[in-house]
Amino acid sequence: MNNSLWLKTAYPRNSYPALNKDISCDVCIIGGGLSGIANAYFLAKEGVDVVLLEKDEILAGATGNSTGKLTLQHDLVYADLIKKFGRDNAKIYFEANREAVLFGKSFAIGDELWDANSVLFSQSKYGTELLRKEKLAYDEIGIAAELGRDSELPLKTEATLTIKDEAQIHPVRFGQHLAQLAVKAGARIFEKTNIRLMDLRKRLLYTNSNNEIQFNKLILCTHYPIEALRGLQILKLSVGRSYLVSTYANMPLQGQYISVDAPKRSARTAFIDGQAHFLLSGEGHRAGVEKETQIHYRTLDSELKYIYQLDPMQEKWSAQDPSTPDLIPYAGPISKSMPYVYMNTGFRKWGLSNSLVCARIISDQIIGRENKASSLYAPDRTGFGSFLIQALKNSGLVLREFSGGHIKRKDSPICTHMGCRTRWNEADETWDCPCHGSRFRKDGSVLEGPATKPLDLG
Incomplete structure (x- = not known):
């Protein structure tokens, strides 16, 4: 692995x-x-x-x-939060995450944390319009930010939205x-x-x-x-997977960057024991639905070399995380x-x-x-309509994978959570379940739940 x-x-x-x-x-x-x-x-x-x-x-x-970003800038989120929950609740979300960043800064020692600006950037007119809408949401909530164009990245950027004095950590x-x-x-x-x-x-x-x-x-x-x-x-809950690569760097960044256009990318540097490392992530997809995952690492590695002019990847890994409907x-x-x-x-x-x-x-x-x-x-907060839509989507996927998986992947082991057929992830050498995101090591032992019992590989 x-x-x-x-x-x-x-x-x-x-x-x-x-x-x-x-x-x-x-x-x-x-x-x-x-x-x-x-x-x-x-x-x-x-x-x-x-x-x-x-x-x-x-x-x-x-x-x-993870990427190690301790920030309240969670991609494009505040305009959507205002639309879904209103200004007051969006401000509560902002203040709670700002408190988390401040806790991290007060708590961390040594190179566990570095100060950094958080930057969203666009490379298209459509992306720039999204940034303008997000800046309006920032202004409505009271988030101090700058809308500009400057970027340290070797990319052509149309616009940037920057929150200063955030943090990135060695998680x-x-x-x-x-x-x-x-x-x-x-x-x-x-x-x-x-x-x-x-x-x-x-x-x-x-x-x-x-x-x-x-x-x-x-x-x-x-x-x-x-x-x-x-x-x-x-x-x-739906579960998404994304890919990360890192290599040695001679280009320490002051900011941590996320693109709002496709292809989605996140970039930052880390300083560990005096050595700078560049991290690039992206290539996301629904967990457990792809077998030939090595292509995602190859894509990111190619960008390290040809866009950022850096050495080939030294480390590669992937991560997954559930998302709620709202x-x-x-x-x-x-x-x-x-x-x-x-x-x-x-x-x-x-x-x-x-x-x-x-x-x-x-x-x-x-x-x-x-x-x-x-x-x-709160897990029982109101909004049943959106939950129902997500439930239908998720349960539909589960039913498809349960029935289709047993037919198409007869040799794949059965997930011990709810009986779906797993799919082999060639790049990470894991058995991944497309129904609820359980992952199993090559030997069948549980890597990530909700499954609690190992696969039967007999």
Whole structure:
């Protein structure tokens, strides 16, 4: 399998033990990405008895395979948020993510974080018009930004929209630091601990090693919540995959860039132990629907050489992330019938700032502190019409893949989540499920959920 730049250059690992006995806790968190670790940190700082369980190693999933941008500029989003939710709610989204950026700046040390401007750029008249509309939304909300034309990239740009003094992070080192502070505050972290069964009525979890965890409250910090069917979130989330490459650079950028035109591209530099690295990402598609994925890496590698005049890629990796139908992640109780089970997911590839936002929302809810973003991020928020449309699309894909996959891919192993046929991903050497985004390693073990059991490769 491919390994990201961040995972290759992480701090020396602090290994956390596997759970080998029955335990109890006030709050149990499943998932050791940035969202789970931030939840553990915020709650432990408040004196809450917290346990975090990770089936593999912390930060090795979406966090460790991200672009590392800690920003409130989430592509073209604010004009759409105003249209969908109104100015006041769009401003709440902005303020919550600005707080996340400020937290990162106050918390990070060394080269865990660098100051950077966030820049959207256009290469067409249509893209420029989109930027103008987004700038109007910025002005309405109160986001300080500049509409101009200057760019450091060796590309012809029609216009740029820049938010100054944002941040980019080394997501794994940043998360490792946060995990250490969570443990120092009293949180208990267990790795290599996989949940095989949940009895939510009895508030019990059972691991593959037959240990029990008794909890009062549960937070699901996984891509697709294991119990998502209860609140029908499984019909409201779509999963996208994108590709990233990096190489050594002699062109450190002051900004982190995203194009608003096709082909969609994201570019930034990172400084790790004195060495500059250039990162380029894009080539997105629906998770699990392509087999010949090596072409996406070749495309990005070609652009490194011929557009940016850089060396061939040194690292390549891919990432996937669920999206909700209305742009805003879910953070809060998974359903009214089980208010003690919380979820956060649906980051739409903007999980670094939104992980911190969602963790703050849930931790505030658990300790009884008001958070004005709670209703905006609530999993049961109104808008059933858009949910229904997305549900029909997603469930339609599931039905097609379930029936067609069994006919067309008879030799592909069956996903252990809901029975869809997986598809081999040649570039990443994984079995990917097109129905709900589960991924399995070459040996059949689970890489990403919602599946919890390995493939039968017999």
